[in-house]
Amino acid sequence: MGKGFLTHATAIILQAVANGYLYGFDIIDVTGLPGGTVYPALRRLEELGYLGSKWEKPAVAQQQQRPPRKYYEMTRDGRAALAEAVKRFRLLEQAQPKKVRAPRPSRA
Amino acid sequence: MTLLRRYKAFFARPHLRLIALLGLIVPRRLRADWRQEWEAELQYRERLLADWDRLNWRTKLDLLRRSLSALWDALWMQTYRWEDEMIQDLRYGARMLLKQPGFTLIAVMTLALGIGANTAIFSIVNAVLLRPFPYRAPERLVTLQERATAGGFSPSYPNFVDWRAQNTVFDSMAAVRTNENFNFTGAGEPERVPGRVVTAEFFSTLGIQPLVGRDFLAEDDRPGAAPVVILSYEFWQRRFGGDPGTIGRQLTLNNQSFTVVGITPANFQFVAEADVTLPLGLQAERFRLRGRDPGVNVVARLKPEVSEPQAEAELNTIAARLEQQYPESNKGRRVVLVPLHESVVGDVRQPLLILLGAVGLVLLIACANVANLLLVRASSRRKEMAVRVALGAARGRIVRQLLTESVLLATLGAGLGILLALWGTRLIAAQLPDGIPRLQEAEVDLPALLFTLAVALLTGLLFGLVPALQASRPNLTEELKEGERGSSGRRQRLRSALVMGEVALTLTLLVGAGLLVQSFRRVLQVDPGFKAQNLLTMQVSVNNPDGQQVASFFEQLQQNVRRLPGVQAVAVSNGLPMDAANNPPFFIEGRPVPDQKPTAMRYTVSPDYFPAMGIELIKGRLFTTGDTRNSPPVVIIDEALAGQHFQNEDPIGKRLVQALPNSPSYEIVGVVRHVEAFGLDAQGPPPAQFYLNFNQTPLQALPTSVRRINLLARTEAEPLSLAPAVRGQVAALNKDQAVFNVRTMEQIVGQSLAARRFSMWLLTAFAVVAFGLANVGIYGMMSYAVAQRTREIGVRMALGAQVNDVLRLVIGQGMRLALAGVVLGLVGAFALTRLLATLLFGVGATDPLTFAGVAAGLSLAALVACYVPARRAAKVDPLAALRHE
Numbered sequence: 007m008g009k010g011f012l013t014h015a016t017a018i019i020l021q022a023v024a025n026g027y028l029y030g031f032d033i034i035d036v037t038g039l040p041g042g043t044v045y046p047a048l049r050r051l052e053e054l055g056y057l058g059s060k061w062e063k064p065a066v067a068q069q070q071q072r073p074p075r076k077y078y079e080m081t082r083d084g085r086a087a088l089a090e091a092v093k094r095f096r097l098l099e100q101a102q103p104k105k106v107r108a109p110r111p112s113r114a
Numbered sequence: 115m116t117l118l119r120r121y122k123a124f125f126a127r128p129h130l131r132l133i134a135l136l137g138l139i140v141p142r143r144l145r146a147d148w149r150q151e152w153e154a155e156l157q158y159r160e161r162l163l164a165d166w167d168r169l170n171w172r173t174k175l176d177l178l179r180r181s182l183s184a185l186w187d188a189l190w191m192q193t194y195r196w197e198d199e200m201i202q203d204l205r206y207g208a209r210m211l212l213k214q215p216g217f218t219l220i221a222v223m224t225l226a227l228g229i230g231a232n233t234a235i236f237s238i239v240n241a242v243l244l245r246p247f248p249y250r251a252p253e254r255l256v257t258l259q260e261r262a263t264a265g266g267f268s269p270s271y272p273n274f275v276d277w278r279a280q281n282t283v284f285d286s287m288a289a290v291r292t293n294e295n296f297n298f299t300g301a302g303e304p305e306r307v308p309g310r311v312v313t314a315e316f317f318s319t320l321g322i323q324p325l326v327g328r329d330f331l332a333e334d335d336r337p338g339a340a341p342v343v344i345l346s347y348e349f350w351q352r353r354f355g356g357d358p359g360t361i362g363r364q365l366t367l368n369n370q371s372f373t374v375v376g377i378t379p380a381n382f383q384f385v386a387e388a389d390v391t392l393p394l395g396l397q398a399e400r401f402r403l404r405g406r407d408p409g410v411n412v413v414a415r416l417k418p419e420v421s422e423p424q425a426e427a428e429l430n431t432i433a434a435r436l437e438q439q440y441p442e443s444n445k446g447r448r449v450v451l452v453p454l455h456e457s458v459v460g461d462v463r464q465p466l467l468i469l470l471g472a473v474g475l476v477l478l479i480a481c482a483n484v485a486n487l488l489l490v491r492a493s494s495r496r497k498e499m500a501v502r503v504a505l506g507a508a509r510g511r512i513v514r515q516l517l518t519e520s521v522l523l524a525t526l527g528a529g530l531g532i533l534l535a536l537w538g539t540r541l542i543a544a545q546l547p548d549g550i551p552r553l554q555e556a557e558v559d560l561p562a563l564l565f566t567l568a569v570a571l572l573t574g575l576l577f578g579l580v581p582a583l584q585a586s587r588p589n590l591t592e593e594l595k596e597g598e599r600g601s602s603g604r605r606q607r608l609r610s611a612l613v614m615g616e617v618a619l620t621l622t623l624l625v626g627a628g629l630l631v632q633s634f635r636r637v638l639q640v641d642p643g644f645k646a647q648n649l650l651t652m653q654v655s656v657n658n659p660d661g662q663q664v665a666s667f668f669e670q671l672q673q674n675v676r677r678l679p680g681v682q683a684v685a686v687s688n689g690l691p692m693d694a695a696n697n698p699p700f701f702i703e704g705r706p707v708p709d710q711k712p713t714a715m716r717y718t719v720s721p722d723y724f725p726a727m728g729i730e731l732i733k734g735r736l737f738t739t740g741d742t743r744n745s746p747p748v749v750i751i752d753e754a755l756a757g758q759h760f761q762n763e764d765p766i767g768k769r770l771v772q773a774l775p776n777s778p779s780y781e782i783v784g785v786v787r788h789v790e791a792f793g794l795d796a797q798g799p800p801p802a803q804f805y806l807n808f809n810q811t812p813l814q815a816l817p818t819s820v821r822r823i824n825l826l827a828r829t830e831a832e833p834l835s836l837a838p839a840v841r842g843q844v845a846a847l848n849k850d851q852a853v854f855n856v857r858t859m860e861q862i863v864g865q866s867l868a869a870r871r872f873s874m875w876l877l878t879a880f881a882v883v884a885f886g887l888a889n890v891g892i893y894g895m896m897s898y899a900v901a902q903r904t905r906e907i908g909v910r911m912a913l914g915a916q917v918n919d920v921l922r923l924v925i926g927q928g929m930r931l932a933l934a935g936v937v938l939g940l941v942g943a944f945a946l947t948r949l950l951a952t953l954l955f956g957v958g959a960t961d962p963l964t965f966a967g968v969a970a971g972l973s974l975a976a977l978v979a980c981y982v983p984a985r986r987a988a989k990v991d992p993l994a995a996l997r998h999e
Contacts, residue, residue, distance in 0.1 A: 046190035074150070
């Protein structure tokens with residue numbers, strides 16, 4: 007896949023990260039896409055340089071007795087690619103953030 | 115942690131276990147991060163659910179479902195493997211192989227030939243020798259044979275009954291007689307079906323349950339019981355369409371009505387093909403004699419705590435008791451216990467193992483060839499290696515990369531080899547003689563593929579390791595200099611050794627094949643004592659209790675067939691050489707009767723049998739129309755019987771008696787030429803034979819003697835072309851008459867040679883492949899050596915060497931190697947061919963003619979392989995060679 011061209015599903019995932027859903031599971035919940043699609047897409051976006059990733063601060067995780075989570079964040083390239091994609095997939099515009107909500111588990 | 119807690123921990127959080135498991139396929143360098151990401155997400159979610167008090171089995175199941183999608187993630191991560199070292203090596207290796215397609219093609223084809231042949235032979239060995247029988251605990255199944263002073267034979271049924279009653283070492287024990295045939299009539303087309311008769315414990319001893327219906331019961335296995343039959347699955351499908359209502363149906367076998375009580379499982383087999391299984395007890399009358407045919411095969415299941423020698427010892431105690439009780443029939447009888455597997459495959463084990471060994475040698479030769487190619491290639495890549503070492507590549511890294519290349523080659527070879535094996539297994543299995551058990555099961559299956567994989571990896575390492583080790587240790591200062599210097603002595607020596615080894619192995623194979631070919635030629639030269647050409651045979655089975663009707667049926671049938679155009683002579687016979695004949699004991703009237711009565715093959719034949727078969731009369735007369743049921747009974751003996759019992763007297767006029775109840779005394783009226791009864795390659799003293807006159811068989815004995823009888827016709831043209839006409843004559847007399855086993859006598863003779871022909875062809879094929887490979891090896895090495903020495907040869911020629919000198923130089927170098935290989939091979943062949951001893955006929959395992967011929971032939975071929983490069987060397991233009999500097 008060449009740079010700059012995103013499939014619809016990938017664009018939605020990128021949009022979800024832009025909206026502040028920074029963890030794999032939250033992205034699955036909010037987009038309704040299956041995990042088998044979301045994870046490989048995240049890996050590819052990271053490889054393309056549209057997403058960066060960081061590990062959560064160990065102190066937070068330690069308190070809850072679990073390993074630190076990995077979260078994804080937008081890069082400059084990512085923002086540009088998303089803007090590009092929004093022009094092509096008009097429906098994405100409606101997914102532009104109005105307000106950021108706290109992630110909530112669902113059974114999706 | 116206790117086991118229970120571990121167990122609980124596992125089921126409490128199965129999603130985490132799944133992640134740990136899936137992590138195994140993630141490339142190692144990414145694995146820790148990958149696991150942590152997934153585990154953290156799942157544990158976070160778990161915690162959130164717990165906080166909200168929603169952690170129940172449904173949400174847990176949901177977590178498990180989510181963790182399943184990690185599989186896709188893990189699979190996607192595989193693409194990162196492209197950056198691993200192994201993949202780098204593979205990619206690099208593949209590029210190098212593609213860059214030299216000629217080299218790759220030759221190496222892959224060579225390996226495919228070696229690996230494919232090995233896989234094919236292994237598949238057959240696996241099916242025939244290695245795979246356990248599909249019975250319950252087959253390792254505890256044994257067969258029992260009786261043994262007198264010489265030879266083993268099948269025990270009599272009364273002895274079996276006593277063994278069964280008196281032994282304490284077997285869980286159960288059954289008697290079975292295979293290769294019984296029955297006329298199946300009364301349900302559509304009449305058919306001759308193969309069958310077996312068994313005692314009631316047969317299926318339970320093997321641990322086989324009927325698929326449908328019931329097993330035989332003890333009360334079925336008695337004289338006078340209601341006749342019942344168990345059908346094979348295949349027969350049930352073929353004739354009854356697998357209808358479950360077949361159970362309870364009546365069907366007619368040999369004019370007797372049987373009730374179907376059971377169906378065996380699909381693919382059930384025991385020694386010989388059988389569509390119907392009948393209780394032996396129904397025919398107990400037929401088996402009642404202790405001292406004579408027909409015997410039964412005994413299969414028994416050892417008790418778990420009893421060893422084979424213990425069981426054999428106890429049975430011999432019983433046999434000794436029986437000997438005292440029945441001295442007449444049981445004198446000297448001992449019992450031998452043979453594991454069932456051994457008794458079925460014992461005869462074919464050695465030939466198959468020899469072939470497996472031979473095909474292994476072919477693979478070794480192929481490996482040597484490829485190793486040589488790699489060595490040559492390594493020397494052209496010396497500079498590349500030197501540069502890499504100079505730039506800091508570790509030796510291990512270079513070895514690893516070169517090994518990756520050779521394993522890649524071997525894998526490609528194996529891939530192609532499997533295709534070859536798929537085809538070859540079917541081809542070889544189709545060529546194999548009928549007598550080899552379990553062959554129909556031979557296929558390239560999982561064990562065979564694993565074997566191939568192992569062979570491929572092993573060969574890859576075998577032919578790759580030495581070149582890799584050598585190449586990884588370049589002499590930097592030498593290699594990095596400009597210009598070629600010819601190959602170093604070490605490498606040259608290694609290549610020479612490989613070629614020498616190849617020649618030696620090839621010679622061994624060629625000698626083995628040569629000995630088998632010689633044996634086959636000798637066998638074909640054996641005079642069978644009859645003329646097999648233009649002789650049609652078929653078997654007829656008559657079920658008619660009226661002796662008079664049977665007699666006139668055969669009278670009429672012979673007359674009618676004789677009238678057919680193209681038929682020269684017609685005969686009927688009970689028993690045929692190389693097929694089957696009875697072997698009753700007999701004695702000569704007026705002489706003391708020994709305890710151990712001699713036996714002789716008995717053929718009951720109509721008068722025209724001798725002219726039809728082309729058996730020559732030596733003395734006296736043949737049967738005539740004057741010999742009838744009302745005239746005194748006469749017998750014709752063969753020269754073997756005459757030689758064994760009438761050394762110094764004339765047998766004509768003497769009298770022979772069969773040691774059977776109610777046997778008349780027969781006057782010997784003629785002596786005929788001996789015929790080979792057990793095949794052309796029978797070894798040991800020739801078996802004595804005698805002939806009774808079919809036309810003198812008492813009417814009351816006739817119905818049993820024609821249950822299975824041969825009809826023979828000597829024809830003017832190709833015998834099988836007359837088969838329909840002869841069949842037509844049988845049908846015209848009785849349309850319900852089953853005719854089967856239509857064969858020419860040449861086919862019967864050929865069948866007796868099938869096993870020998872098979873091992874000869876296969877070993878010859880392997881030897882020819884080896885021969886080709888070895889010659890390519892010599893040629894390749896000499897071509898390379900000549901190319902390396904171009905400049906040296908140029909200098910020599912500039913200094914006055916003639917074409918002949920150059921030829922001598924190059925050929926001398928090659929032939930020294932080839933001859934050393936030949937000498938080594940002769941030593942190897944001398945040591946190995948004695949393994950072939952049992953397969954040889956008429957030649958010794960160290961037959962000097964074969965050894966000398968093969969050595970000369972191989973040396974000549976090597977000479978040719980050296981000559982071509984030598985010619986090229988002699989054409990070197992000294993000026994061009996020197997200017998090259």
